[in-house]
Structures are given as structure tokens and as C-alpha cells.
Amino acid sequence: ALAAQVRTFDGEGRTADGQRVELLANVGDPADARAAAEARAEGVGLFRTEFQFLDRDEAPTHDEQVAAYRQVLAQFPGRKVVIRTLDAGADKPMPFLTSDSEANPALGVRGLRTAVEHPEVLDAQLTAIADAAAAESATVWVMAPMVATVDEAEQFVTTCAKHGLDTAGVMVEVPSAALLSGPILARAAFASIGTNDLTQYTMAADRLLGAVAELSDPWQPAVLALVAATCAGGAQQGRPVGVCGEAAASPALAVVLVGLGVSSLSMTSRALPDVAAVLAATTGDECRRLAQLALAAPSAADARAVVRAGLPVLAELG
Numbered sequence: 001a002l003a004a005q006v007r008t009f010d011g012e013g014r015t016a017d018g019q020r021v022e023l024l025a026n027v028g029d030p031a032d033a034r035a036a037a038e039a040r041a042e043g044v045g046l047f048r049t050e051f052q053f054l055d056r057d058e059a060p061t062h063d064e065q066v067a068a069y070r071q072v073l074a075q076f077p078g079r080k081v082v083i084r085t086l087d088a089g090a091d092k093p094m095p096f097l098t099s100d101s102e103a104n105p106a107l108g109v110r111g112l113r114t115a116v117e118h119p120e121v122l123d124a125q126l127t128a129i130a131d132a133a134a135a136e137s138a139t140v141w142v143m144a145p146m147v148a149t150v151d152e153a154e155q156f157v158t159t160c161a162k163h164g165l166d167t168a169g170v171m172v173e174v175p176s177a178a179l180l181s182g183p184i185l186a187r188a189a190f191a192s193i194g195t196n197d198l199t200q201y202t203m204a205a206d207r208l209l210g211a212v213a214e215l216s217d218p219w220q221p222a223v224l225a226l227v228a229a230t231c232a233g234g235a236q237q238g239r240p241v242g243v244c245g246e247a248a249a250s251p252a253l254a255v256v257l258v259g260l261g262v263s264s265l266s267m268t269s270r271a272l273p274d275v276a277a278v279l280a281a282t283t284g285d286e287c288r289r290l291a292q293l294a295l296a297a298p299s300a301a302d303a304r305a306v307v308r309a310g311l312p313v314l315a316e317l318g
């Protein structure tokens with residue numbers, strides 16, 4: 001039984017019938033990376049690089065960036081670390097990059113969009129990432145936040161290649177990217193679904209506003225349909241699709257995401273043991289069956305209820 005013992009994660013995610021699901025950690029700084037390594041995360045699925053840029057008047061220097069990235073990479077020798085380029089704007093304003101006079105910052109110049117006016121910041125970051133990658137043994141993948149078009153994906157991949165970063169992917173957190181995941185993944189090496197923003201933009205509901213929390217729920221069947229669409233694009237192009245939003249940390253939702261075709265889940269490292277335990281108790285067929293039930297549900301509440309009812313193993317979690 002799952003209960004009556006302190007669950008730990010043994011370092012390799014799989015379903016009950018042995019289907020591999022990579023279980024990775026989201027990290028924001030070197031301390032998170034240490035905690036993730038202790039929790040036996042298989043690697044890092046989302047390294048948010050904002051921490052060293054926030055509360056500053058200018059971007060950190062090359063040497064500062066290399067040092068910060070190396071501290072995270074050093075925790076995962078021989079493992080995969082997905083570094084996300086700077087996601088400035090919206091809830092993460094940065095004076096040297098983003099304007100404070102936008103009426104709708106979540107719909108404004110944020111994420112990869114800042115590279116249009118300020119390509120030098122992205123170039124400097126990719127140079128630092130490439131240098132850090134060369135000095136450590138971790139396998140470095142890079143990805144861009146807030147990609148909305150095929151052209152943006154292509155330009156990002158081309159820019160990364162100029163820096164010798166050959167495994168370049170995109171976050172899928174805008175509905176347009178989910179719908180065009182086929183052509184996007186014809187160019188990008190992988191996709192990682194950011195369910196926090198994907199939910200916000202699909203439901204037109206601010207992710208930070210309590211009054212619309214019911215709408216801003218990754219169980220919304222429309223959000224799940226866009227996850228399915230992204231996976232279909234990945235399957236068509238033979239490219240992996242992961243999830244790195246908070247949804248991946250929910251054991252019941254993790255089952256649904258795997259059933260929709262996601263091959264890796266990246267989460268706060270505290271969530272790894274429970275997600276691993278529920279997947280290990282559920283077959284791939286069962287994941288797919290529950291995913292179809294959730295997709296067909298008329299509401300987020302119904303989707304959650306029908307999946308939870310199909311997962312008695314959840315009751316054994318502490």
C-alpha cells in the first residue's frame with residue numbers, strides 16, 4: 001500500500017505497466033536545484049532564469065549568468081536540464097526590458113517578444129548558457145516562453161543554433177501555439193506546455209485573480225483539448241511534449257496528461273513522490289481512458305470528479 005510509509009521517488013517515473021514518464025523538477029535558483037537533486041528528480045524540466053534579472057536596473061553580466069547557470073547544471077551531471085530563456089513582462093516586470101505603461105501587460109511585450117526590441121539580451125543569455133553548458137556535463141536544452149507563431153519558433157531555433165545550442169524548443173502557453181504545434185514542432189525539437197499561462201489565455205481569466213479562479217482551472221476541458229492538440233502535433237512530428245505548469249504536480253491531473261500523450265512532467269520537487277506513486281499504480285490504458293472521460297466532461301468540476309472517482313489510489317495518499 002502507498003500509505004503508512006514515507007513515500008520517496010526512486011528516480012524513474014513509469015506507469016503500472018512500465019510506460020516511461022520522465023519526472024522532472026521546476027527550479028528557479030541553485031537552492032531549488034539542490035532540493036530537486038535530493039528528491040531524485042530525473043532532471044530539470046523548467047529552469048526559470050528570471051531570479052537573477054529581477055529587481056535590477058540592468059541585465060546581469062556574462063560571468064554572473066554563467067556562474068548561476070553552472071550552479072544549477074552541476075546538480076544534474078549527465079542529466080537533462082531545460083533552461084527557459086528570460087520570461088520578462090506581465091507579472092515579472094524588468095525595467096531594462098519591459099514597459100510599465102501597457103494597459104494589458106499579460107497581452108503585451110513579454111517573454112520571447114522582448115527579443116524583438118532587445119535582441120542583445122537574448123543573445124547575451126544564450127552565450128552564457130552555451131558557456132555554462134560547455135563547462136558542465138548536464139545535457140542542456142533551451143526553450144522560449146510565450147511563443148505564439150511558427151515564425152517565432154523558427155527564429156528562436158535559428159538563434160539558438162548560432163550559439164551552438166542544438167536542442168531548442170518552445171513553451172506552449174498560448175492557444176495559437178497549441179493549435180499550430182505540428183508546424184511548430186517541424187522546426188522546434190520539443191514542446192513544454194505551460195498550463196498556468198495556457199489556462200489563463202484559453203479561458204481569458206487572469207491567473208492571479210481569485211474572482212476568476214473557477215475559470216482559471218487546468219481541469220477545464222478546453223485546456224485539456226489544447227493539451228491533446230499539442231500532443232497530436234508532437235506525435236505527427238515525432239517530437240516529445242512535456243508539461244511544466246502547476247498541473248503536472250497534481251497526481252490526478254498528471255494521470256490525465258499522460259493519457260493525453262505527454263511524455264514528461266515537470267513540477268515542484270515536493271510533488272514528485274505523490275505523482276510517481278499514482279502513476280505507478282495506473283496503467284497507460286487507464287490513463288488514456290480517464291483522459292478521454294475528462295476531455296468529454298462538460299465542466300472542470302465534472303472532469304475532476306470523474307477522474308478522481310476512477311483513481312481509488314488517490315485515497316491512499318497522505
Ligand code: PEP
Binds near residue numbers: 046194195244
Ligand atoms: C506556465 O505558464 O505554466 C509556466 C510554467 O510558466 P510561468 O509559471 O513561469 O509563467
Ligand code: MG
Binds near residue numbers: 145194196
Ligand atoms: Mg508561463
